[in-house]
Amino acid sequence: MIAIEGGPVVTAAAMRAAEQAHGDLTGLMERAGRGVGEAVRRLAAGAEVLVLCGPGNNGGDGYVAATYLRDMGHRVRVACTDVPRSDLAKAAAARWTGPVEPLADVRSAAILVDAVFGTGLSRPLDATIADPLRRLVEAASLAVAVDLPSGVATDSGALLVEDAPGYALTLALGALKPAHVLQPAMRTMGAIRLVPLGLSAHDLSGAVAMIAPPRLAAPDPDSHKYSRGMVAIVVGQMAGAARLSAEAALRSGAGYAALYGDASELGPAAIVHRPLADMASLDDPRIGAIVIGPGLGRDEAARARLATLIAADRHPLVVDGDALHLLDPATLPDRDCPVILTPHAGEFKAVFGEGSGSVIDRARDAARATGAVVVFKGATTVIANRHRAIVHPGGNSWLSTAGTGDVLTGAIAAMLAGEHGTPIEAAAAGVWLHAEAGRRCGTSFIADDLATALTLTRASL
Numbered sequence: 001m002i003a004i005e006g007g008p009v010v011t012a013a014a015m016r017a018a019e020q021a022h023g024d025l026t027g028l029m030e031r032a033g034r035g036v037g038e039a040v041r042r043l044a045a046g047a048e049v050l051v052l053c054g055p056g057n058n059g060g061d062g063y064v065a066a067t068y069l070r071d072m073g074h075r076v077r078v079a080c081t082d083v084p085r086s087d088l089a090k091a092a093a094a095r096w097t098g099p100v101e102p103l104a105d106v107r108s109a110a111i112l113v114d115a116v117f118g119t120g121l122s123r124p125l126d127a128t129i130a131d132p133l134r135r136l137v138e139a140a141s142l143a144v145a146v147d148l149p150s151g152v153a154t155d156s157g158a159l160l161v162e163d164a165p166g167y168a169l170t171l172a173l174g175a176l177k178p179a180h181v182l183q184p185a186m187r188t189m190g191a192i193r194l195v196p197l198g199l200s201a202h203d204l205s206g207a208v209a210m211i212a213p214p215r216l217a218a219p220d221p222d223s224h225k226y227s228r229g230m231v232a233i234v235v236g237q238m239a240g241a242a243r244l245s246a247e248a249a250l251r252s253g254a255g256y257a258a259l260y261g262d263a264s265e266l267g268p269a270a271i272v273h274r275p276l277a278d279m280a281s282l283d284d285p286r287i288g289a290i291v292i293g294p295g296l297g298r299d300e301a302a303r304a305r306l307a308t309l310i311a312a313d314r315h316p317l318v319v320d321g322d323a324l325h326l327l328d329p330a331t332l333p334d335r336d337c338p339v340i341l342t343p344h345a346g347e348f349k350a351v352f353g354e355g356s357g358s359v360i361d362r363a364r365d366a367a368r369a370t371g372a373v374v375v376f377k378g379a380t381t382v383i384a385n386r387h388r389a390i391v392h393p394g395g396n397s398w399l400s401t402a403g404t405g406d407v408l409t410g411a412i413a414a415m416l417a418g419e420h421g422t423p424i425e426a427a428a429a430g431v432w433l434h435a436e437a438g439r440r441c442g443t444s445f446i447a448d449d450l451a452t453a454l455t456l457t458r459a460s461l
């Protein structure tokens, strides 16, 4: 079992292709089953294990794991939902010489290993499987899912079972799948760990990866406030939102944050206040990123300001909040300067419509259509450009409080203005800092606390 930061996130079809490219399918199942067996043996501490096996290769992994546990002298029973149907599963089942109980009335055990369905689940579970599975998972003191909890759709993260039970541990085989990073599937999985199978990084190198902590250097010895990144924020109707973005930008490492417009003088004294007589005041060549949207309002003045910034194409832009409702996405592909869009689900729908597929698919489609970096915020946040996507699986649901999106916008703008990597890398760095600050804040914090926490979060890197 190893950690999963930065690793690929691979669809069921891509996983099958990587498995075929590897060639030694029996060897892969052996590693998978043994990896599960080793993990379960450590955690079971001698308690009886019940392995539930399905008809496909997920079931095959279960038979291998059960055989390994038995060979290690562990108490283990096997129950099945169906006879093995794939050749690999038949071969694995043939090596399990103990009894195989039918699922319906099998006695529960302290340790439950669910090897019923993995990436091959193709339809909702019948009650004949779902009911005993739920009973056995709930009766166990530790339930472990092999690859995925049975009942989870691999590529969408949807639940194909009612009242899905919760597992303590999910052992992803070979690579993470989308369901390991998407809700609602993720909330049923408990801790998620990877069992490496030796598949080549090349075969797995899909376009989607888990986020990893950014590498952010301290300012150069000869740095000055402008070289650290100057962030300009356009103020609209709700100045508090813009102030949160400005403070977050400074605490994420920007050297200078200026509010353009009437924001009153509240907030940290370090924030510079400038009038916004006309948009020409935003022509300052030292500006590294302009934020427009937090608290902007949706009136004609706001619309005109956004249109002017997009048409000017003078600075990298971070477009959030109200500005997303005013944005014509067709104006984006022609720009030279990078644009980062940070919609939550409602804003995403307003700009791009419903879309189809998972949030990963939808973010990628939006990025392809606009050429912008799209940060699709939510419980899972997806950062996508035309070529790839980075996924942050969330963590602290206390982030669901007003103003935390404004803080994120400021953090991303600081990374963009400070030139911390390419625009997608800068956006991912901002998402990581924001989520880590949220983790540090704990419970029932407010957006101001989150902005404050960015200083120590940045210091932790």
Ligand SMILES: NC(=O)C1=CN([C@@H]2O[C@H](COP(=O)(O)OP(=O)(O)OC[C@H]3O[C@@H](n4cnc5c(N)ncnc54)[C@H](O)[C@@H]3O)[C@@H](O)[C@H]2O)[C@@H](O)CC1
Binding pocket: 015, 016, 018, 019, 028, 029, 032, 054, 055, 056, 057, 058, 059, 060, 061, 085, 086, 116, 117, 118, 119, 120, 121, 122, 123, 124, 125, 126, 146, 147, 148, 173, 174, 197
């Ligand atoms: N991709 C890889 O690199 C590896 C995959 N392995 C395992 O193989 C699994 C995928 O195996 P399979 O493709 O055989 O798929 P599964 O074992 O997940 O399930 C497929 C079987 O279940 C049946 N089925 C699907 N949905 C059903 C439903 N709702 N009710 C009843 N029956 C249903 C199908 O008809 C088929 O027989 C992975 O999750 C993983 O556990 C490992 O053995 C080793 C390596």
Ligand SMILES: Nc1ncnc2c1ncn2[C@@H]1O[C@H](COP(=O)(O)OP(=O)(O)O)[C@@H](O)[C@H]1O
Binding pocket: 321, 344, 377, 378, 379, 380, 381, 394, 395, 396, 397, 398, 399, 400, 401, 402, 403, 404, 405, 406, 407, 408, 434
């Ligand atoms: N349930 C949740 N779990 C994890 N993160 C969340 C959750 N809900 C919201 N967030 C995060 O909090 C932020 C909220 O942003 P947004 O909806 O724009 O709020 P606001 O407009 O009030 O600033 C986003 O970064 C989002 O990813």
Ligand SMILES: [K+]
Binding pocket: 058, 114, 115, 116, 117, 118, 145, 146, 147, 148, 149, 150
């Ligand atoms: K499973």
